[in-house]
Amino acid sequence: MPTRSSVSAPRRWAGLALSLVVLLVVWSVVAAADLVQPHYLTPSPLEVWHAFVRANSHHAVGGGIDRVVRGEENYFLWEHLLVSLRRIGLGLALGxxxxxPLGLLMGSVRWIGDLVGPYVDFLRSLPPLAYIGFLVAWFGIYDTLKVWLLFLAAFPPIxxxxxxxxxxxxxxxxxxxRSLGASRLQTTRHVILPATLPDILSGLRVAVGFAWTTVVAAELVNGLPGIGGLAYLSGTQNKIALSVACILVIGLTxxxxxxxxxxxxKLVVPWRGKA
Structure with a gap:
């Protein structure tokens, strides 16, 4: 007899496929209706697809075969994505x-938690663009700036x-x-850390989301190559189809x-969610 999960999985995929078809149809109708002028402000799904393919291939510009460029801004779109992923990975790793360790210390020693907690909450409440001015002054406009900005986005939730x-x-x-004679370090290593691991992974998931919402802000300054920088630049150049393609790539990634x-x-903490 099929289980409930085996029956519901095909239904979920069918529902997802149907919603995607409906979305593409509505999107195409809105784009064809020219409700917003000029037309390039509402690109159709096909135009976005063409921009995506163009950004991942060599193509001629200006109508001349002697002017062949590589992707967008001399990088393929997947190369822009990899650069952003590297920056996000470094920021998350630092986070x-x-x-x-700071969270373990704050949770284990009450007075440290009471002392440091408000500062972590303060950092969590600030939008990333609030940092960018003085981070540019401190670290310049290169990758150090971007990694620090992504670290500040990932650090508080973790x-x-x-x-x-x-x-x-x-x-x-x-x-x-403790009654068996375990030291503080042994207690942390063998009891506290394993018990806390599910929460750490949940915090990491939230941090990844914050990092992706911050990547465009991180790449506003000298962000090329970078998927966030390309999304911003293409929008300022009225290449809306390319900007939408970048946004979709960011979201899907x-x-x-x-x-x-x-x-x-599920592999590391299989017991989570089980009674």
């Missing part, structure tokens, strides 16, 4: 390296998720290992990364 995980560890578990993290979470 984990700093945020997890830290706060770790704190919540530590404070959710059952007291009887801590007392049990973010969904794919979230799916990867959820798969890792």
């Amino acid at each position: 984990v390296v700093v945020g997890v 830290t706060l998720a770790t704190v919540n995980g530590v404070r959710g560890v059952r007291l009887d578990q801590l007392n049990a290992v 973010a969904i794919a990364l979230d799916a990867v993290i959820r798969s890792i979470e």
